[in-house]
Amino acid sequence: MLRTLLSGDLPRSRMLSATLLVVFIGLALAPFVVSGARSLNVAATICVFVVLVASYDLLLGYTGVVSFAHTMFYGIGAYGVGLALTGMGPSWTAIAVGTVGALLVSLVLALVIGLFSLRVRAIFYAMITLAVASAFAVLASQLSDFTGGEDGLTFKVPELLQPSFHLLEATIMGRAIDGKLITYYLLFFSALGLFLFMLRIVNSPFGRVLQAIRENDFRAEALGYRTVIYRTLANCLSALIATLAGVLMALWLRYVGPKTMLSFEIMTDILLIVVIGGMGTIYGALIGSALFILAQNYLQVLMGQTSAALSGVPFLANLFHPDRWLLWLGVLFVLSVYFFPTGIVGKLRAGTLAKVDRRP
Amino acid sequence: MSNEARSGEVPVLSTHGLTIRFGGHVAVNNVSCEFRPGTLTAIVGPNGAGKTTYFNLMSGQLPPSSGTVRLYGEDITHLGAPQRTKRGIGRAFQLTNLFPNLTVLENVRLTVQSRAGMGLNMVSMWASHIELIEKAEHFLHLVALTERRHENAAALSHGDKRKLEIAILLALEPDIFMFDEPTAGMSVDEVPVVLDLIQHIKAMGDKTILLVEHKMDVVRSLADRIVVLHNGYLVADGDPTEVMNSPIVQEAYLGAGVADHV
Ligand SMILES: Nc1ncnc2c1ncn2[C@@H]1O[C@H](COP(=O)(O)OP(=O)(O)OP(=O)(O)O)[C@@H](O)[C@H]1O
Ligand SMILES: [Mg+2]
Numbered sequence: 001m002l003r004t005l006l007s008g009d010l011p012r013s014r015m016l017s018a019t020l021l022v023v024f025i026g027l028a029l030a031p032f033v034v035s036g037a038r039s040l041n042v043a044a045t046i047c048v049f050v051v052l053v054a055s056y057d058l059l060l061g062y063t064g065v066v067s068f069a070h071t072m073f074y075g076i077g078a079y080g081v082g083l084a085l086t087g088m089g090p091s092w093t094a095i096a097v098g099t100v101g102a103l104l105v106s107l108v109l110a111l112v113i114g115l116f117s118l119r120v121r122a123i124f125y126a127m128i129t130l131a132v133a134s135a136f137a138v139l140a141s142q143l144s145d146f147t148g149g150e151d152g153l154t155f156k157v158p159e160l161l162q163p164s165f166h167l168l169e170a171t172i173m174g175r176a177i178d179g180k181l182i183t184y185y186l187l188f189f190s191a192l193g194l195f196l197f198m199l200r201i202v203n204s205p206f207g208r209v210l211q212a213i214r215e216n217d218f219r220a221e222a223l224g225y226r227t228v229i230y231r232t233l234a235n236c237l238s239a240l241i242a243t244l245a246g247v248l249m250a251l252w253l254r255y256v257g258p259k260t261m262l263s264f265e266i267m268t269d270i271l272l273i274v275v276i277g278g279m280g281t282i283y284g285a286l287i288g289s290a291l292f293i294l295a296q297n298y299l300q301v302l303m304g305q306t307s308a309a310l311s312g313v314p315f316l317a318n319l320f321h322p323d324r325w326l327l328w329l330g331v332l333f334v335l336s337v338y339f340f341p342t343g344i345v346g347k348l349r350a351g352t353l354a355k356v357d358r359r360p
Numbered sequence: 361m362s363n364e365a366r367s368g369e370v371p372v373l374s375t376h377g378l379t380i381r382f383g384g385h386v387a388v389n390n391v392s393c394e395f396r397p398g399t400l401t402a403i404v405g406p407n408g409a410g411k412t413t414y415f416n417l418m419s420g421q422l423p424p425s426s427g428t429v430r431l432y433g434e435d436i437t438h439l440g441a442p443q444r445t446k447r448g449i450g451r452a453f454q455l456t457n458l459f460p461n462l463t464v465l466e467n468v469r470l471t472v473q474s475r476a477g478m479g480l481n482m483v484s485m486w487a488s489h490i491e492l493i494e495k496a497e498h499f500l501h502l503v504a505l506t507e508r509r510h511e512n513a514a515a516l517s518h519g520d521k522r523k524l525e526i527a528i529l530l531a532l533e534p535d536i537f538m539f540d541e542p543t544a545g546m547s548v549d550e551v552p553v554v555l556d557l558i559q560h561i562k563a564m565g566d567k568t569i570l571l572v573e574h575k576m577d578v579v580r581s582l583a584d585r586i587v588v589l590h591n592g593y594l595v596a597d598g599d600p601t602e603v604m605n606s607p608i609v610q611e612a613y614l615g616a617g618v619a620d621h622v
Binding site for chain 2: 004007008136200201203204205206207208209210211215218219220221222223224225226227233315
């Protein structure tokens with residue numbers, strides 16, 4: 001059962017299984033174990049990023065394609081529901097229309113970018129995606145009548161998902177069953193489903209071809225695989241899943257804006273998380289996202305406390321000043337790449353690598 | 361592909377005025393040749409004669425500057441390598457060209473999977489297709505690589521990489537087998553395994569085999585016909601003993617002292 005759910009791709013390391021379990025249970029029970037809107041926001045962001053990063057790993061880690069357009073697809077999903085909910089009012093129909101519309105736009109864009117440029121050398125492909133994504137981000141902030149420009153759009157979601165909505169009078173474990181909780185679980189289960197879906201894709205016959213293309217595309221062609229088709233399909237799948245991640249994020253924030261949905265910073269975050277977690281593992285997206293988002297949100301707090309504790313020591317106190325958190329995140333990143341070049345998952349699995357392709 | 365076409369009336373594979381230029385250099389120059397089933401044709405010639413390039417043109421790795429390639433009489437010049445593979449042209453490479461970080465078994469399993477037309481299946485687990493794995497293991501057994509099947513291809517010795525290359529070609533189950541110096545760089549005791557395999561394919565009777573080989577004793581023992589390339593030109597074509605004794609070959613090829621090339 002579990003084997004089928006995980007598509008036969010078991011963690012294959014006790015430490016990795018334990019880590020995955022901790023993150024999974026943490027996310028599953030987040031509304032009941034953490035208090036405060038901020039913590040739940042962190043958990044929800046992790047859920048969305050797991051999907052976003054894993055879908056990027058499908059492209060980078062499995063197929064060996066470097067794309068800078070991933071946030072664009074994420075943004076399309078977010079703006080899709082944002083615009084639909086703004087224009088049509090807070091209804092489930094609006095969400096459906098926005099989602100389907102966004103998926104179609106993403107599909108067309110991914111197909112066009114793919115068919116026109118996946119034949120060219122990898123570096124050109126990366127450049128083309130960068131150009132298209134930048135153009136899209138500029139467009140989104142320029143069309144301010146439509147998209148709200150730099151300020152973005154704030155909109156209402158259907159009643160069931162509104163924070164003021166209460167499903168039950170009672171509370172469970174001291175937690176009100178409100179719209180926020182329902183939205184969280186909508187995100188959680190969607191993310192879980194998409195994660196398992198991606199795990200299946202990479203462990204399907206199709207997924208194995210993607211890895212073959214990453215290894216040696218010339219030979220994959222000689223075996224009879226038309227690499228353009230496989231790359232384009234991977235590109236489309238990855239784009240569609242990123243779009244869904246955007247939809248989820250917009251529903252959670254009830255807001256879309258260029259800075260939160262389209263900025264290049266998100267793209268670099270995705271890249272960092274894939275590398276930290278471990279390229280070509282899918283599981284890396286889960287561990288990497290959890291670690292990275294937690295660090296992004298709590299490193300500052302932690303440093304503030306350290307700095308206060310060290311207030312007598314002038315140089316150290318200054319070094320740990322909360323404003324330096326980005327520097328420390330950078331240091332952590334460099335260290336993790338240095339010590340775990342194959343990512344956290346790669347490192348945890350290293351001892352059992354020899355068994356990778358052993359038949360069940 | 362009618363039975364008549366397969367019977368040998370129409371050549372399985374043929375090239376017509378096939379030419380490719382790299383800048384000013386003409387690597388294959390106006391080569392016309394036909395290959396029939398049940399025949400092993402050795403293609404010989406000194407280093408840089410254009411043998412590998414000629415193979416690349418036939419199996420679709422390179423587009424020609426001019427000329428055509430025909431399969432059962434049908435022009436396939438416009439088709440890429442994957443389509444030609446699907447139509448039965450199987451190619452093994454001179455410089456081993458594997459998936460280095462995938463296991464030996466996976467290298468062959470991917471080939472079997474392509475042959476089974478399963479590449480686009482996204483819903484099932486690769487590991488649940490036991491039949492593909494077993495078939496891949498069968499081909500590994502044929503080249504005596506069973507013991508190494510769980511190692512990465514990159515970890516194999518040169519000789520074993522060559523054997524894996526052959527296992528992949530066998531797994532394609534093609535009508536046309538193209539071997540590009542299959543025994544080059546192999547140790548003496550590994551060579552017989554490969555020669556036996558080629559003999560075995562020949563014994564099937566209906567396969568078209570093209571073999572680029574420098575070792576003259578190998579050519580002598582296997583070839584039904586020899587084609588000689590020199591500076592991109594086809595300079596001799598015919599019965600092995602005749603071709604070997606012809607003055608042009610004595611001068612252009614055997615005289616060049618490459619018979620012991622590895
Ligand atoms: N892609 C290429 N670009 C430029 N020149 C090439 C290319 N491929 C082959 N050549 C040239 O074409 C000529 C023929 O090369 P080819 O590899 O076909 O020779 P060969 O007969 O297979 O030799 P060998 O016995 O050494 O394998 C050589 O001069 C080579 O340098
Ligand atoms: Mg050659």
